[in-house]
Amino acid sequence: MQPNVAAAKAALAHIEQDENPATIRAKSRDFFWYSPVLKEAMDHLEADFVVNPKSEAEVIEVLRVCYAHDVPVTTRGAGTGNYGQAMPMRGGCVMHLRHMAAVKEVHPGRVICEPGILLKDLDAYCKEHSGQEIRMFSSTWATATIGGFIAGGSGGVGSVHWGSLRDLGNIIRLRVVTMEAEPRVLEFRGEELARVSHAYGTNGIITELEMPLAPAYDWVEIFVAMKDFMAATRFTDALANQDGILLKLASVYEAPAPYDYFTRVKPHIEADDTLIGLMVAPHSMDGFLTFLGRHPDARMIYRSDANDWPRTPGPVFEYGWNHTTLRALKVDPSITYLQVRYGFPEHLALIEKMRDALSPEVLQHLEAIRMEGKIAFAGLSLVKFTTKERLDEIVRMHEEAGALIFNPHRYTLEEGGRQSADQRQLDFKREADPKGLLNPGKMVSWDTPDFDYSEMYRYPAMTPKPEAAE
Amino acid sequence: MQPNVAAAKAALAHIEQDENPATIRAKSRDFFWYSPVLKEAMDHLEADFVVNPKSEAEVIEVLRVCYAHDVPVTTRGAGTGNYGQAMPMRGGCVMHLRHMAAVKEVHPGRVICEPGILLKDLDAYCKEHSGQEIRMFSSTWATATIGGFIAGGSGGVGSVHWGSLRDLGNIIRLRVVTMEAEPRVLEFRGEELARVSHAYGTNGIITELEMPLAPAYDWVEIFVAMKDFMAATRFTDALANQDGILLKLASVYEAPAPYDYFTRVKPHIEADDTLIGLMVAPHSMDGFLTFLGRHPDARMIYRSDANDWPRTPGPVFEYGWNHTTLRALKVDPSITYLQVRYGFPEHLALIEKMRDALSPEVLQHLEAIRMEGKIAFAGLSLVKFTTKERLDEIVRMHEEAGALIFNPHRYTLEEGGRQSADQRQLDFKREADPKGLLNPGKMVSWDTPDFDYSEMYRYPAMTPKPEAAE
Numbered sequence: 037m038q039p040n041v042a043a044a045k046a047a048l049a050h051i052e053q054d055e056n057p058a059t060i061r062a063k064s065r066d067f068f069w070y071s072p073v074l075k076e077a078m079d080h081l082e083a084d085f086v087v088n089p090k091s092e093a094e095v096i097e098v099l100r101v102c103y104a105h106d107v108p109v110t111t112r113g114a115g116t117g118n119y120g121q122a123m124p125m126r127g128g129c130v131m132h133l134r135h136m137a138a139v140k141e142v143h144p145g146r147v148i149c150e151p152g153i154l155l156k157d158l159d160a161y162c163k164e165h166s167g168q169e170i171r172m173f174s175s176t177w178a179t180a181t182i183g184g185f186i187a188g189g190s191g192g193v194g195s196v197h198w199g200s201l202r203d204l205g206n207i208i209r210l211r212v213v214t215m216e217a218e219p220r221v222l223e224f225r226g227e228e229l230a231r232v233s234h235a236y237g238t239n240g241i242i243t244e245l246e247m248p249l250a251p252a253y254d255w256v257e258i259f260v261a262m263k264d265f266m267a268a269t270r271f272t273d274a275l276a277n278q279d280g281i282l283l284k285l286a287s288v289y290e291a292p293a294p295y296d297y298f299t300r301v302k303p304h305i306e307a308d309d310t311l312i313g314l315m316v317a318p319h320s321m322d323g324f325l326t327f328l329g330r331h332p333d334a335r336m337i338y339r340s341d342a343n344d345w346p347r348t349p350g351p352v353f354e355y356g357w358n359h360t361t362l363r364a365l366k367v368d369p370s371i372t373y374l375q376v377r378y379g380f381p382e383h384l385a386l387i388e389k390m391r392d393a394l395s396p397e398v399l400q401h402l403e404a405i406r407m408e409g410k411i412a413f414a415g416l417s418l419v420k421f422t423t424k425e426r427l428d429e430i431v432r433m434h435e436e437a438g439a440l441i442f443n444p445h446r447y448t449l450e451e452g453g454r455q456s457a458d459q460r461q462l463d464f465k466r467e468a469d470p471k472g473l474l475n476p477g478k479m480v481s482w483d484t485p486d487f488d489y490s491e492m493y494r495y496p497a498m499t500p501k502p503e504a505a506e
Numbered sequence: 507m508q509p510n511v512a513a514a515k516a517a518l519a520h521i522e523q524d525e526n527p528a529t530i531r532a533k534s535r536d537f538f539w540y541s542p543v544l545k546e547a548m549d550h551l552e553a554d555f556v557v558n559p560k561s562e563a564e565v566i567e568v569l570r571v572c573y574a575h576d577v578p579v580t581t582r583g584a585g586t587g588n589y590g591q592a593m594p595m596r597g598g599c600v601m602h603l604r605h606m607a608a609v610k611e612v613h614p615g616r617v618i619c620e621p622g623i624l625l626k627d628l629d630a631y632c633k634e635h636s637g638q639e640i641r642m643f644s645s646t647w648a649t650a651t652i653g654g655f656i657a658g659g660s661g662g663v664g665s666v667h668w669g670s671l672r673d674l675g676n677i678i679r680l681r682v683v684t685m686e687a688e689p690r691v692l693e694f695r696g697e698e699l700a701r702v703s704h705a706y707g708t709n710g711i712i713t714e715l716e717m718p719l720a721p722a723y724d725w726v727e728i729f730v731a732m733k734d735f736m737a738a739t740r741f742t743d744a745l746a747n748q749d750g751i752l753l754k755l756a757s758v759y760e761a762p763a764p765y766d767y768f769t770r771v772k773p774h775i776e777a778d779d780t781l782i783g784l785m786v787a788p789h790s791m792d793g794f795l796t797f798l799g800r801h802p803d804a805r806m807i808y809r810s811d812a813n814d815w816p817r818t819p820g821p822v823f824e825y826g827w828n829h830t831t832l833r834a835l836k837v838d839p840s841i842t843y844l845q846v847r848y849g850f851p852e853h854l855a856l857i858e859k860m861r862d863a864l865s866p867e868v869l870q871h872l873e874a875i876r877m878e879g880k881i882a883f884a885g886l887s888l889v890k891f892t893t894k895e896r897l898d899e900i901v902r903m904h905e906e907a908g909a910l911i912f913n914p915h916r917y918t919l920e921e922g923g924r925q926s927a928d929q930r931q932l933d934f935k936r937e938a939d940p941k942g943l944l945n946p947g948k949m950v951s952w953d954t955p956d957f958d959y960s961e962m963y964r965y966p967a968m969t970p971k972p973e974a975a976e
Contacts, residue, residue: 205793277879279669323675409747
């Protein structure tokens with residue numbers, strides 16, 4: 037059925053909409069441009085209109101009206117995702133949830149809130165309320181929303197202690213609205229959470245979240261420099277295995293990335309320095325300094341609570357996770373990245389192998405995280421991009437070595453994940469989005485069930501590029 | 507030199523002393539009688555006098571006066587240790603620190619306190635102050651002191667998350683008084699902590715502690731029953747490896763120990779039920795119940811926040827750690843125990859092997875703990891005691907299989923530990939206790955440097971038994 041965009045837009049006139057074409061274009065885009073592959077494929081995509089509901093009732097109305105008029109709805113928070121999660125593949129309606137930013141309840145160990153609140157504001161609220169903060173956040177903490185993080189993220193700062201969002205206990209409850217003739221409101225807990233978390237809003241819209249909290253501390257942010265990359269990686273692995281030293285972040289950046297890309301750190305290091313970024317609980321600093329003292333090859337060059345740097349580097353976590361790539365891109369636009377899983381117990385050997393094979397074309401950027409109880413590493417490797425073919429070859433080299441890739445140069449859930457259908461998400465999409473209007477084109481198993489993943493999926497119904505349309 | 511007990515006692519007349527012979531005897535004894543071997547060796551030991559200082563100044567005075575008169579000083583908190591840590595081997599002065607129980611400061615993540623405060627009272631203070639509690643405690647939480655725990659313990663409830671007391675970061679600072687002509691007051695942090703923590707008060711007396719805190723939650727206490735022991739052990743191991751589910755305790759008790767020894771649990775289980783005891787953070791209960799739902803062979807028979815048990819079992823942690831042995835002893839006085847280290851990654855195979863070889867003579871009691879970042883198990887195996895020779899043989903069987911034993915049938919630091927001198931503790935004793943008067947007989951390397959550990963150490967200067975003295 038053809039969408040009747042004009043009718044839907046008119047029927048939603050009482051809900052806040054953006055009319056300025058520049059605003060509409062800006063609010064149609066996320067951080068897909070980290071990937072030259074996605075940039076080429078998605079740069080032309082744009083919503084027909086943008087709505088900004090203020091309540092669950094308004095979300096329900098948007099979904100009801102768009103369902104009636106067969107208009108696709110792509111939902112987003114701040115649009116800081118890098119997989120093109122929030123790009124409207126067939127135009128239609130882009131729904132922003134930034135106005136739904138209320139904190140409803142805070143209790144010891146948990147918070148109930150709306151999806152559109154910034155991670156930063158949620159943390160500020162919980163800290164002020166009772167000295168608490170969320171267990172983990174993306175490096176886009178200052179600009180991203182909790183709903184976008186849950187729908188489009190997988191982990192981040194805090195994962196070195198708490199594991200990933202998909203781990204049991206890291207999301208308590210999600211309240212979700214379906215896209216049907218009469219949208220339903222459902223509450224998901226336990227096994228049901230996997231239906232809609234990290235589903236890019238393809239099968240329901242999150243209108244309320246209940247998340248676990250951890251104590252908020254005045255984390256001491258630290259940079260340590262070491263000359264040997266593998267020694268730095270082993271240092272970080274061993275530190276993260278110290279059960280009595282509470283960390284929130286432990287990142288490793290292979291030389292010369294810190295010197296070349298971290299402009300405020302550059303005056304304090306040399307080109308051959310591998311850098312380690314850390315967040316350490318203040319009451320763990322004695323333990324950390326003791327650990328550090330056992331490693332004479334490690335130099336602490338910065339600590340946020342005591343330093344003589346004329347210019348602050350800003351939050352150390354804004355050098356980690358996907359901010360690393362962002363900083364590199366600002367200096368060298370040809371840089372892109374990969375997301376790699378270096379699982380325990382082969383993680384150190386695998387990292388060394390990939391580095392031996394690919395450095396400096398691929399520079400290692402590692403984040404220590406817990407996976408099934410064991411410290412291992414997520415790699416967000418910096419890749420000097422040449423061609424799509426070479427990028428695919430680099431991906432293949434990782435996979436052949438046993439390093440799982442979550443390919444950030446693909447816009448579907450499956451290709452950015454484990455290259456196979458998630459039956460729970462697909463089954464729930466059948467229930468919750470019978471017309472397939474929610475964030476279309478992002479779930480291969482919905483559109484093309486027999487896709488074999490041998491090459492990049494191309495959504496057939498995607499809005500064609502202007503030149504192709506001529 | 508002969509001790510001049512009477513002179514010392516008289517010189518300390520202005521400090522509180524116990525005069526009642528029954529009190530003196532009671533205050534001379536710890537829980538050494540868990541071990542039939544120690545019971546035979548130590549039952550006759552008794553202090554000549556007992557002092558109860560109220561301040562660090564009084565501690566200094568006790569140590570100065572006893573030094574001058576060559577009187578041994580054995581220091582204790584509540585005397586709940588099981589290794590005979592606090593038994594006065596040569597009589598003399600027993601110094602109780604229960605009057606030194608002040609909390610001095612509480613900050614986010616840490617507390618500064620005196621050694622004599624009960625673990626229970628310290629937790630109550632910190633929870634009331636700011637919703638915090640200590641990271642770990644012994645199962646004798648209700649009766650033991652923080653100073654005794656640090657000087658004589660190694661870990662406990664909370665170690666499933668935070669590891670052991672010896673791990674960097676689990677003690678921040680200790681203030682220590684030496685026993686010299688003029689006692690010195692020293693502050694130890696970092697590497698220096700290892701000199702005096704878990705040293706049984708053999709080389710200095712702790713007068714102030716700075717300890718890390720964790721958030722205090724209303725932990726949900728749980729019993730789960732399973733028919734298969736190894737399935738229960740794997741369940742507990744997998745649960746403790748769930749990074750998003752916050753636990754404080756995860757214990758496994760092989761059948762029929764729960765049925766035979768846990769009288770309040772008995773009506774709810776059968777003789778062939780292996781029992782799992784858990785403490786789960788309330789905001790992790792959804793995650794836990796999801797995990798539980800994946801194990802249809804696991805029955806949750808009790809949760810403290812919702813149950814229909816006519817009679818409460820009391821705190822679930824009072825079934826774990828060394829309370830297990832205590833409960834077994836009350837029913838069967840022939841029971842004793844071992845402390846075993848089942849290290850990662852062989853822990854499950856090793857447990858199965860020892861059980862196959864020794865059950866039911868030795869019943870498995872396991873506590874999940876983190877060791878160097880990995881979940882593994884401490885075994886506090888219940889042993890049906892027959893002879894000392896058989897007990898030694900059981901110890902040998904464990905060691906030959908690769909399961910390290912911390913032998914609780916020995917009263918020296920070395921034999922209860924890793925069977926070798928701790929050079930840091932010995933070196934500091936040379937500085938801090940030049941006359942060797944602090945808790946004499948507990949450090950083999952001080953008294954008998956060339957001891958070969960082939961058999962039980964017998965302190966030559968120990969007060970002889972009355973019959974032997976006749």
